[in-house]
Amino acid sequence: MERNSNGREWEKMKKELNELMTEGRDYAQQLKSQLGSTSSQESREHLAKKILESYHKSLTIMNYSGELDQVSPHSHGTGSPKSDDSDHQEPHIIQSSKKSMPRWTRKVIIAPGVVIDRALDDGFSWRKYGQKDILGAKFPRGYHRCTYRKSKGCEATKQVQRSNEDPMLFEIIYRGIHSCSQASNVGLIIPVQVLEPNQTQEQENLEIGKASLDTGHHNYNHQAHLHQTLNYPLPSTLNLESNNVMLQEKDHNIGFLGSTSYSDANYNFLASYDAGSASHSTSNSPSTIGLESPFENFGPSHPFGGFGGFYS
DNA sequence: TTTATTTGACCGAG
DNA sequence: CTCGGTCAAATAAA
Numbered sequence: 001m002e003r004n005s006n007g008r009e010w011e012k013m014k015k016e017l018n019e020l021m022t023e024g025r026d027y028a029q030q031l032k033s034q035l036g037s038t039s040s041q042e043s044r045e046h047l048a049k050k051i052l053e054s055y056h057k058s059l060t061i062m063n064y065s066g067e068l069d070q071v072s073p074h075s076h077g078t079g080s081p082k083s084d085d086s087d088h089q090e091p092h093i094i095q096s097s098k099k100s101m102p103r104w105t106r107k108v109i110i111a112p113g114v115v116i117d118r119a120l121d122d123g124f125s126w127r128k129y130g131q132k133d134i135l136g137a138k139f140p141r142g143y144h145r146c147t148y149r150k151s152k153g154c155e156a157t158k159q160v161q162r163s164n165e166d167p168m169l170f171e172i173i174y175r176g177i178h179s180c181s182q183a184s185n186v187g188l189i190i191p192v193q194v195l196e197p198n199q200t201q202e203q204e205n206l207e208i209g210k211a212s213l214d215t216g217h218h219n220y221n222h223q224a225h226l227h228q229t230l231n232y233p234l235p236s237t238l239n240l241e242s243n244n245v246m247l248q249e250k251d252h253n254i255g256f257l258g259s260t261s262y263s264d265a266n267y268n269f270l271a272s273y274d275a276g277s278a279s280h281s282t283s284n285s286p287s288t289i290g291l292e293s294p295f296e297n298f299g300p301s302h303p304f305g306g307f308g309g310f311y312s
Numbered sequence: 313t314t315t316a317t318t319t320g321a322c323c324g325a326g
Numbered sequence: 327c328t329c330g331g332t333c334a335a336a337t338a339a340a
Contacts, residue, residue: 128317130332143331147316159331 016177017058024054056123057178101155101176108170120170124178126158138164146178154180 126144139162163169
């Protein structure tokens with residue numbers, strides 16, 4: 001209703017989303033056309049990777065970051081299947097303090113043996129700028145901002161807080177929308193191979209928490225060799241393995257974007273290939289499809305309406 | 313070198 | 327004052 005500064009943020013978010021999805025659509029289109037031909041496997045993999053990146057980012061923005069990359073049922077879990085598992089994914093967008101930036105929470109449950117860094121990777125590159133001990137929290141909270149804040153003025157930030165009682169649970173609070181179109185180290189998901197099921201994960205987790213919340217490298221070195229198989233060298237740190245993660249969103253759920261029914265017609269046009277996804281290309285071509293008001297579209301099955309209430 | 317992380321200082325809100 | 331968040335200097339990594 002009342003569109004004020006918050007509404008602006010929303011606009012930005014939608015715009016970003018639109019670009020991201022359009023980009024992904026283009027890549028998918030390319031991939032599709034390459035399927036018939038005998039294009040290089042490499043090329044196709046690259047496209048697939050790009051598509052996943054787009055999804056990843058889009059979902060992150062929307063607050064829904066399900067594990068579409070790979071759906072690996074991480075069963076074993078010393079005590080993982082807790083009630084929390086009831087997937088109540090819900091991203092909550094509140095606009096409280098700060099520059100009235102949208103904010104949402106994501107919860108990530110790490111399966112035993114998973115490298116935390118990797119698990120928490122959401123496709124964007126972040127730079128840690130602080131860590132604080134929080135009252136009542138057993139683990140410190142890490143503060144991160146977009147790596148391109150300086151160069152591109154991207155103001156997105158996130159906080160990572162490890163749960164007190166369940167060290168496998170991380171709560172990530174995102175604030176602000178990425179105004180940068182980075183596609184850096186989205187390590188893509190690698191088929192995870194569950195490694196040694198046991199080991200004192202709790203112990204390790206604790207250690208990590210003490211040491212450095214989000215940079216728990218070292219600890220899992222022994223597993224590294226197991227994953228040398230992956231294709232992409234991870235940029236920093238050696239966290240491979242990854243996706244045994246279970247993502248959950250808390251608070252309000254946005255439902256799912258898949259609901260946006262793109263008309264096939266539109267689908268064909270998108271030849272717009274704005275690799276750079278220029279900021280102006282916001283509504284390039286028919287891409288505006290259902291995204292015109294993404295959130296409204298999602299509404300049908302999900303209370304996005306209530307959503308609006310938050311940031312307005 | 314440049315870029316990233318660590319960490320205590322600093323600051324505003326309550 | 328305390329607390330949560332950020333800054334920035336020192337340090338580490340690349």
